[in-house]
Amino acid sequence: MKVKETAKIIESKNLAQGVYSLKIKTTAAKDAIPGQFINIFSKDGSKLLPRPISICEIDKEASTLRVVFRVVGAGTNEFSKLVSGDEVEVMGPLGNGFPLEGEKSIVVGGGIGVPPMLELAKQLPGSVTAVMGYRNDDMFLTEEFTDVAAELIIATDDGSVGVHGTVVDAMNENNLQADVIYACGPKPMLRGAAAYAKEHGIKCYVSMEERMACGVGACLGCVCKSTEVDDHSHVHNKRVCKDGPVFLATEVEL
Amino acid sequence: MNTKVTIAGVEFQNPIMEASGTFGSGMEYSEFVDLNQLGAVVTKGVANVPWPGNPTPRIAEVSSGMLNAIGLQNPGVEVFCERDLKFLEQFVDTKVLVNVCGHSAEEYIEVVDRLSSESRVDMLEINISCPNVKEGGIAFGQDPKAVEEITRLVKAHAKQPIVMKLSPNVTDIKVMAKAAEAGGADAISLINTLTGMKIDVERQSFVLANKTGGMSGPAVHPIAVRMVYECANAVRIPIIGMGGISTWEDAVEMMLAGATAVSVGTANFFNPTATVDILAGVKDYMIRKNIEDINSIIGVVK
Numbered sequence A: 001m002k003v004k005e006t007a008k009i010i011e012s013k014n015l016a017q018g019v020y021s022l023k024i025k026t027t028a029a030k031d032a033i034p035g036q037f038i039n040i041f042s043k044d045g046s047k048l049l050p051r052p053i054s055i056c057e058i059d060k061e062a063s064t065l066r067v068v069f070r071v072v073g074a075g076t077n078e079f080s081k082l083v084s085g086d087e088v089e090v091m092g093p094l095g096n097g098f099p100l101e102g103e104k105s106i107v108v109g110g111g112i113g114v115p116p117m118l119e120l121a122k123q124l125p126g127s128v129t130a131v132m133g134y135r136n137d138d139m140f141l142t143e144e145f146t147d148v149a150a151e152l153i154i155a156t157d158d159g160s161v162g163v164h165g166t167v168v169d170a171m172n173e174n175n176l177q178a179d180v181i182y183a184c185g186p187k188p189m190l191r192g193a194a195a196y197a198k199e200h201g202i203k204c205y206v207s208m209e210e211r212m213a214c215g216v217g218a219c220l221g222c223v224c225k226s227t228e229v230d231d232h233s234h235v236h237n238k239r240v241c242k243d244g245p246v247f248l249a250t251e252v253e254l
Numbered sequence B: 001m002n003t004k005v006t007i008a009g010v011e012f013q014n015p016i017m018e019a020s021g022t023f024g025s026g027m028e029y030s031e032f033v034d035l036n037q038l039g040a041v042v043t044k045g046v047a048n049v050p051w052p053g054n055p056t057p058r059i060a061e062v063s064s065g066m067l068n069a070i071g072l073q074n075p076g077v078e079v080f081c082e083r084d085l086k087f088l089e090q091f092v093d094t095k096v097l098v099n100v101c102g103h104s105a106e107e108y109i110e111v112v113d114r115l116s117s118e119s120r121v122d123m124l125e126i127n128i129s130c131p132n133v134k135e136g137g138i139a140f141g142q143d144p145k146a147v148e149e150i151t152r153l154v155k156a157h158a159k160q161p162i163v164m165k166l167s168p169n170v171t172d173i174k175v176m177a178k179a180a181e182a183g184g185a186d187a188i189s190l191i192n193t194l195t196g197m198k199i200d201v202e203r204q205s206f207v208l209a210n211k212t213g214g215m216s217g218p219a220v221h222p223i224a225v226r227m228v229y230e231c232a233n234a235v236r237i238p239i240i241g242m243g244g245i246s247t248w249e250d251a252v253e254m255m256l257a258g259a260t261a262v263s264v265g266t267a268n269f270f271n272p273t274a275t276v277d278i279l280a281g282v283k284d285y286m287i288r289k290n291i292e293d294i295n296s297i298i299g300v301v302k
C-alpha cells in the first residue's frame, strides 16, 4: 500500500534568491527514480491541495530525498521556512520518471527546471552534457553539476555568466550532438529543446507541469494534450501526474 | 454493532462511499485503501462515448476548498464496462454505483441501457448537476419539470435502482428533490459542486480555462448539511449526502441531518485514506455513544 506520511527535514538551505533546498527523510526515497516528484502538503488547513515538487537527489541508503524549489506563493513560502528537525506531510514518489537511455545525453534545465536534472545526470549510464539556464549570476546547483556531468554549459538571460541567451541558444552555439535530450523547464524552453532535437535527429524527453489535485491519476485535473489517443480516457489527454510528468516530446503538444 | 444501511433494496456494509469524480473507478486509490472496506465505490461520470473534457487549467485552490472544471472527461461506457467494471469485480464486499452523464436524454438512456446487463453495477447515480458542461448536465438539474422528466425516462430504462444527483446551484433544492421523487427516483444524492470563479490578480485573468468551476471541499460542508436537512424533510426517498466531508464528525453530522449514506470527495486529495479513516471514526463514535445501529442516527436532528 502507498501512503501519505509525516517526514522529517534533515537539512534546509537557501541556494539563491528565493530558491531553497530541503533534504527530507522519507520512505518515498526507497523506490524513487529521477524525474519523479513528491507531493508536499501545507500545514495551513485552508490550503488543501498538494504542491508537486520534483525530486532533485535520491539517497536510498539514508532514505532521503532532496528537493529544490522557488518561492512563488504561500505554499512554497511556508516550505522555505522549514528547518532541520521539522516535520512535513509528503506523498510519493509520484509519476513515471525519466528512462535511463543513451550513450551520450544532454540534460537541459531552465530556471526551476534545473533541479530534477541533477539526479538524472548522476544516474545516466553514458556521458552527460548539462545545459543549465538561469536569469542571471544568482545560480544554484552548478557545483553539483560540475561534479556529475562531463561538461556543464551555462546560459543566462542577462549574459552575466556563460552564453547570453537561452539554453537552446547555448545548444546551438556549441552545436551539441547526442542520442537523447532530456529537458525540464518552462514551455517555450521545452518547445525549443524539442525543435533542436528534431532538427538534429535526437530523441527527446520533456518533463511537463500542470495544476494538480490528486497527484495519482484519479481526478483528471492535470492532463496535457497528447498526439496519440491516451489509454485512460481514449481521447487525446495524458495525465501529467500518472502518465507523466515525463513524455517523449513527440507524444505531447508543446 | 450494525453499520449496514439499505437504499432501494441494496444493502451497503457501511454508509461510507467516495464521491464521483474524485476517485476514478478506484484503481488509483486501491494502492492506498482496501476498496473492500468501503460501503460503495462511486465511479467518475460515464457517457455513451469518450468525452475529452475541458481545456486546462482545470484545477484551482481556494480557501478550504477547490474549484474544478474537468468537464466530465471519460472513456465512454464501452471501455468503462470492459476495463473499470472488470477491475471492480474483485471487490466483492463493496457495492458499485456508476455515475452517468450525457448531453441529452438519449445519451443518458444509451448509457443506462448498456449498463443494464452488467451485474457488477448495483446502482446508477444520474448526474444532472455538473456545472462544467454546457448542454445536458446542469441544464437538466435546474428546472423541476426537466428533473422529473429525465428521472421518469431513465427509470423506465434502468434495470438497477437510480439515484438522482442534485445541483446546489438552485433557489430551492427541495423543489428539485420532490421533482426527482415524483419522477420515480429510488434515492437522491447531494450536493454536487457550487459554481465558483477565481481570478489571478497578477495576471488579471481567470485561473481556470473554463472561467468557472465547481467548488467543493470543507468550505461547502455547512451548505451541504443544510440542503440535506431540507431535502430529508421534503421527500421520503433516501439521501446520499456529500459536500466537504473530511472527518468522521462531518459524516455523522450529515447522517444526523438526514442522509442514509455519505460520500467523501475532495478529502481524498489531501488524505488518500480519508474514507477508511472516517469509517473508523464513525465506529468509535458508535461505541462511545452506545449506538447499536447506525440507522438510529439518520435524520434524528429535526
Ligand SMILES: Cc1cc2nc3c(=O)[nH]c(=O)nc-3n(C[C@H](O)[C@H](O)[C@H](O)COP(=O)(O)OP(=O)(O)OC[C@H]3O[C@@H](n4cnc5c(N)ncnc54)[C@H](O)[C@@H]3O)c2cc1C
Residues within 6 Å of the ligand: A037, A049, A050, A051, A052, A053, A054, A055, A067, A068, A069, A070, A071, A072, A073, A074, A075, A076, A077, A112, A115, A116, A208, A209, A210, A211, A212, A245, B060, B061
Ligand atoms: C510535476 C511537477 C514538478 C514540479 N517541480 C518543481 C520543483 O522541483 N521546484 C519548484 O520550485 N517547483 C516545482 N513545480 C511547481 C510547484 O508545484 C509550484 O511552484 C507550487 O505548487 C506553488 O505552490 P504555492 O503555494 O507556493 O503557490 P500558489 O500559487 O499559491 O499555489 C496555488 C495553487 O496552485 C498550484 N500551483 C501553482 N503553481 C503551480 C505550478 N507551476 N505547477 C503546478 N501547480 C501549481 C499549487 O500547487 C496550489 O494548489 C512542479 C510542478 C509540477 C506539476
Ligand SMILES: Cc1cc2nc3c(=O)[nH]c(=O)nc-3n(C[C@H](O)[C@H](O)[C@H](O)COP(=O)(O)O)c2cc1C
Residues within 6 Å of the ligand: A213, A219, A221, B019, B020, B021, B022, B044, B045, B068, B070, B072, B099, B127, B130, B165, B190, B191, B192, B193, B215, B216, B217, B218, B220, B242, B243, B244, B245, B263, B264, B265, B266, B267
Ligand atoms: C475533481 C472533481 C470531479 C468531479 N466529477 C464528478 C462527476 O464526474 N460526476 C458527478 O456527479 N460529480 C462529480 N464531482 C462532484 C463530487 O462528486 C461531489 O458531489 C462534490 O465534489 C462535493 O463533495 P466534496 O466536497 O466531498 O468533494 C466532482 C468533484 C471533483 C472535485
Ligand code: FES
Residues within 6 Å of the ligand: A211, A212, A213, A214, A215, A216, A217, A218, A219, A220, A221, A222, A223, A239, A240, A241, A242
Ligand atoms: S492530479 Fe489528479 S489526475 Fe493528475
